[in-house]
Amino acid sequence: MFILFGLIMGSWTGRIPAIRADLQIPHFALSMVLLCGGIGAVISYPVSSWMMARLGGRKTVLIAGLALLAALVGIGLAPSVSLLMAAVFMLGIPAGCLNVGMNAVATTLEKASGKSTMARLHAGCCAGGLAGATLGGLMASMNIAPARHFLLLAAPLAVLVWLACHLLKAVVVDDDSAISDTKTSDAKTSDASPDARAGKKMFALPRGPLALLGTLVFLGAMSEGSIADWSGVFLKDHFGVADAVAPLAFAAFSVTMLLARLAGDRLKGRHGARRLVSWGAALAAAGLLFAVSVDSAYLALAGFGAAGLGLALVFPFVFSAAGRQGPVALAGVATMAYSGSLMGPPVIGALAHGFGMQAAIGFIGVLAALIAIVAARAGMLK
Structure with a gap:
C-alpha cells in the first residue's frame, strides 16, 4: 500500500507540467491549484479519525485508496482550472485518510511483531513516487494525455489496492485492528481503537509531549516541500544550469532519502530513533549550508544528497511514535505535517524574492537545525 500510494501521487506530480500546458495555467493559478490539495489533506484528518474509529484500519485504507484513484481520474478529465482545483481538493482528502490509515495499521503490525519496519515502509512510498514520476515522464514522451494515462492506470491499481487490503x-481484525494470530494481549491494542483509545474525540491537535512530535513533522514537511519545489530553481537561477540539470537536485535528495529509509529500521535498533533524527537533521543542515556556499552546481548536488539522508527518518519515526498513541494522535500530528507542507514553499518563495535563492535555501538549513534541536528533546521519539 505504501508503494501504491507513492505511485499514485508520483503519477499526479509527474503530469503537472502537461496539465498546466493543456489548460494554459499561469504560475500563480497553479500555486492555487496545488494549495487546494494541501487544504483537502488538512480537512481530511477529522474524517480519517472518524473512519478509523468506525471502520478500522483495513477498511479505511481500502476506501481511501479507491477514492484516491477516482480523484486522480477526475484530475485528468478536468476541463477547466476551476474544476481542476476541485479535483485536486478531492485528491487531498483521500490522500490524507490513506496516509493516516496506512501508518496506523503499520504501527499496529510493528508493535505486534516487536520489530521496527516503518522506515522501510516509507522507503516503499519513496520508490513508488519515483516510479510514478518516471512513468509520467514516459507517458509524456509518448504524447499520451494525462486523462488517458490516469484512466489506464486506475483499473490495474484498483485491483492491486483491493488485493493488498484483502x-x-x-492479519488485521477490522473491529480493533489487532493482529489476529498474535499470542500477546498487548497486540490487541487497536491501531484505530474506537472510543476505547480515543475517548469521544474524533480529532485533536497534538498537545504536551505530542506537540514536539507535531513540531518535528511540521518543520520536516516545510523542509521537504521547499526542497521539492525550489531546489531546481536554485540550481537554475544561482548556477545557470540547463533545464535538464536542474531536476537533479531533487533527484539527489530523493535517492539518498530512499537509501536512508531502507537502512533506517536496522539503524534504529542500534542507535535509537531520537538520536538518528537529531543527528540526521544536523547532517541535513550542514548539507544545505554547503550547497549554498559552493561555487559548483555539481558540488551543490552533494549538499542536497546529504539533506535527503538527514531528513529521511523524520517522518517514519515520528509517525511510528505518534501511531503508538492511537489514531487521533496520529491524525493530529499528520495535520501539522500537511500544515508545514502548505507553509514551506510560499515562505521560501518570499525569501527568494526578497533576499535571493541562496538565503532561501540557507533558511531550509536553519529549519533542519531546528529539527535537530527539537528531536533531542522529544522524549516520545524512541
Missing part, C-alpha cells in the same frame, strides 16, 4: 485481512 491480504491484510489475514
Whole structure:
C-alpha cells in the first residue's frame, strides 16, 4: 500500500507540467491549484479519525485508496482550472485518510511483531513516487494525455489496492485492528481503537509531549516541500544550469532519502530513533549550508544528497511514535505535517524574492537545525 500510494501521487506530480500546458495555467493559478490539495489533506484528518474509529484500519485504507484513484481520474478529465482545483481538493482528502490509515495499521503490525519496519515502509512510498514520476515522464514522451494515462492506470491499481487490503485481512481484525494470530494481549491494542483509545474525540491537535512530535513533522514537511519545489530553481537561477540539470537536485535528495529509509529500521535498533533524527537533521543542515556556499552546481548536488539522508527518518519515526498513541494522535500530528507542507514553499518563495535563492535555501538549513534541536528533546521519539 505504501508503494501504491507513492505511485499514485508520483503519477499526479509527474503530469503537472502537461496539465498546466493543456489548460494554459499561469504560475500563480497553479500555486492555487496545488494549495487546494494541501487544504483537502488538512480537512481530511477529522474524517480519517472518524473512519478509523468506525471502520478500522483495513477498511479505511481500502476506501481511501479507491477514492484516491477516482480523484486522480477526475484530475485528468478536468476541463477547466476551476474544476481542476476541485479535483485536486478531492485528491487531498483521500490522500490524507490513506496516509493516516496506512501508518496506523503499520504501527499496529510493528508493535505486534516487536520489530521496527516503518522506515522501510516509507522507503516503499519513496520508490513508488519515483516510479510514478518516471512513468509520467514516459507517458509524456509518448504524447499520451494525462486523462488517458490516469484512466489506464486506475483499473490495474484498483485491483492491486483491493488485493493488498484483502491480504491484510489475514492479519488485521477490522473491529480493533489487532493482529489476529498474535499470542500477546498487548497486540490487541487497536491501531484505530474506537472510543476505547480515543475517548469521544474524533480529532485533536497534538498537545504536551505530542506537540514536539507535531513540531518535528511540521518543520520536516516545510523542509521537504521547499526542497521539492525550489531546489531546481536554485540550481537554475544561482548556477545557470540547463533545464535538464536542474531536476537533479531533487533527484539527489530523493535517492539518498530512499537509501536512508531502507537502512533506517536496522539503524534504529542500534542507535535509537531520537538520536538518528537529531543527528540526521544536523547532517541535513550542514548539507544545505554547503550547497549554498559552493561555487559548483555539481558540488551543490552533494549538499542536497546529504539533506535527503538527514531528513529521511523524520517522518517514519515520528509517525511510528505518534501511531503508538492511537489514531487521533496520529491524525493530529499528520495535520501539522500537511500544515508545514502548505507553509514551506510560499515562505521560501518570499525569501527568494526578497533576499535571493541562496538565503532561501540557507533558511531550509536553519529549519533542519531546528529539527535537530527539537528531536533531542522529544522524549516520545524512541
